[in-house]
Amino acid sequence: REAPPPGHPTSCHVEMLEQRPQLFMAEMESLSTPYNIRISDVTCDSFRIGWDMAPEDVGRVTHYFIDLSRKEGRDPNRFKHRDVPTKLVAKAGALPMAVRGHWFLSPRTEYCVAVQTAVRQPEGADYLVSEWSPVVEFHTGDYGTVHLQQLLQKAEGAAGRLLRFSVFYRNQHPEYFHYIRSSCAGVMYPSLKDSSGSHGSPINGTLSGVFLSCNTEFDTGLPPRDSPYGPLRFQIPASQLLNPSTACLLLHRRLLLHPSTGDRFCRAHLPQLDLAANPFLTYNPPQREGEEPVYCHARDVILEVFYIEPLHLDQGTLVEISGHQLMSLSTANAKKDPSCKVCNISVGR
Structure with a gap:
């Protein structure tokens, strides 16, 4: 058998040349679309996400693209074009993967999320990407214990010196107090805290x-x-609501024998303040017989007490304010300025 001419490929070379286009075509085959998206372990600034993909894609996927956006004010199905980089890019790894970061996640917010898988091509070439997965919605959680402790420290730093006070008070329109007397037997019942x-x-x-x-x-x-x-303005003497010599004993007995839903909630979710070292609201007992106790509030913060028990109008007095009704200063349904460095922590935007 004659030897092949110089430069002519051997049968082995021919076989390899014939296989190269097939290998190249296999590499360029489209990726399957991720499915069965799962969200778990959601906090105020993190979550875990996992999904399923075709077995043949598992070994060759090099990156994950995650498109995350707030649900409000947008069509959750309008995601970026497949050739445009997504907001979050991660190297492929074990699933579910953790996504965390206060710069793009805010507490108590609804989000839409979808994922792509991708294979990084040789230098200079684009990513080979899958289609976007179905859109999944989830809701971030409340501040955790650590975050509330940080907020408490912020407030302590801004509280300022203490000023004396003698009454707690609540301002409302005449219609409100008329309703309390006519429809609620004179009792201001607790109402659900809004989102302000x-x-x-x-x-x-x-x-x-x-x-x-x-x-x-x-x-x-x-x-x-x-x-x-x-x-x-409804005014009630401070001694009726903040008197450790009598109220604390009654409160202690009630917490032990008949704890309310509010009591249990506060103990489980909110930082407890030390009554002896409270920088916001203090009680100093009388120093001599015949003297009155001294009540003080922090000067440089707007201090509001959220009293979780019913209050009867007969416990205090109803007076008309001597000044003006300044509606422009109302904090009803007001949101905290997310850019404020004084009262915000590094969670949310």
Whole structure:
């Protein structure tokens, strides 16, 4: 048998040349679409995500693309074009994988998420990517214990010096107090906390109570003359709500014998304050016989007490404020400014 001419490929070379296009075509075959997306272990700033894909893709996928967006104000099915980089890129690894980061996750927020798998091509070539998976929705959680402790430390740093006060108070419109007398037998019953204030607060939409204020004007020691909430003010002596010599004994017995839902919730979810070293609201017992106790509040924060028990109007007095009703200063349904460095921690945006 004659030897092949110089430069002519041997049969082995021919076989390899014939296989190269097949290998190249196999590499360029499209990836299967991820399916059965699973979200677990959701917190206020993290979650775990897993999914299934075709067995033949498991060994060759090099990267995961994750498109994450808030559900509000958008079509959850409008994701980026497959050739446009996604928001989150991760090297392929074991599933489920953890996704965490306060710069793109906020507490108590609904999100939409979809994933792509990808194979990184040789230098200069684009990624080979799958189609987007079906969209899955999930809801981030409340602030955890660590986050609440950070918020407490922020508030302690801004509290300022203490000022004396003598009454807790609540401003409302005449219609409100008329309703309380005519329809509620004069009792202000606890109502569910709205979503104002810290977005991730665990009491929002969960704990019921009656809001009371205790801030005073620094020059008079009395409640402010003006109010954004209404011209009528319910006032109750501080000694009726904050008197450790009597109230704490009754409270201790009630917590042991008949703890309310609110009691159990607060113990489980909120940081407990040391009554002897509270930087926001203090009680100093009388120093001599015949003296009155001294109550103080933090000067540089707007302090609101969320009282979780019913209050009867007969426990206090109803007076008309001497100033103006400043509606522009109302904090009703107000949201905390997410860019504020004084009262925000590094969770959420």
